[in-house]
Amino acid sequence: MFYLGERTKSVVEGRALAESIIASGQAKEKFRQGIRLQGGDPRVIEEPQRMPQARNHADVPSSAAGFIISTDCDQFGIALAMLGGGREKKEDKIDHAVGLEFHKRIGDRVEKGESLATIHYNSDAKLAEAKSLIVGSYHVGESAPREKRLLIRRILGA
Numbered sequence: 199m200f201y202l203g204e205r206t207k208s209v210v211e212g213r214a215l216a217e218s219i220i221a222s223g224q225a226k227e228k229f230r231q232g233i234r235l236q237g238g239d240p241r242v243i244e245e246p247q248r249m250p251q252a253r254n255h256a257d258v259p260s261s262a263a264g265f266i267i268s269t270d271c272d273q274f275g276i277a278l279a280m281l282g283g284g285r286e287k288k289e290d291k292i293d294h295a296v297g298l299e300f301h302k303r304i305g306d307r308v309e310k311g312e313s314l315a316t317i318h319y320n321s322d323a324k325l326a327e328a329k330s331l332i333v334g335s336y337h338v339g340e341s342a343p344r345e346k347r348l349l350i351r352r353i354l355g356a
Contacts, residue, residue, distance in 0.1 A: 202354065209353070250295035252318035256325060258332045263310045265342040266302050273335040274298060277328040281319045293320055298332070305342055 200212035219225045230240040242248045278284050283296030299316040302308050314336050319325060 250293075252295040252297070253320050254318075254322075256317045256319065256329060257313040258315045258317060258329055259311045260302075260308045260314050260336065260338060261310065261333055262338045263308065264338040264340050266304050266306050266308060266314075266336055267339040267343055268304060268337045270335040270337075273331050277317075277331040277335075280324040280328045280331070281317065282321060283319075295320055302336070307342070308338060 200206045200215050201209045206212040206215055216225075226243065230243055233240045233242070239248060275284060278296060278298060279286050279290075281296045282291075282293035284292060295318065297318045299318065300314070301316070302312075302314045308314065315332060317325070317329065317332070319328075
């Protein structure tokens with residue numbers, strides 16, 4: 199990012215700068231400042247148990263056995279917004295305890311009924327709809343993709 203933002207002349211210099219900022223503690227202090235500026239409690243950095251915790255959890259089971267061949271990631275975001283973890287309208291308040299914990303990724307084998315993800319939520323109002331949206335966002339096939347996708351496909355400027 200330093201290279202792309204033209205703060206350094208090369209990706210190598212950018213990496214070195216990032217490493218030094220992290221090692222010196224400057225990065226953590228900037229993160230703490232960002233939390234504070236947005237009205238959050240910066241103590242969560244050292245004390246993550248201070249973060250909001252969802253009251254409820256629900257597993258999202260696979261509807262079929264096979265291999266995860268693709269996902270519709272945008273639908274995950276829509277499901278989270280429905281549960282309060284994002285906004286459907288500008289005026290909506292975000293519930294920071296809402297989240298998704300993914301157990302399976304593209305290329306993984308899955309059995310029917312096995313948990314694909316866990317939903318962390320506080321309101322049941324749209325849980326069934328969100329759960330359906332999430333399970334429908336996983337596409338299961340009989341065979342694994344030919345190549346297992348890398349978590350990081352490429353580094354820009356490398």
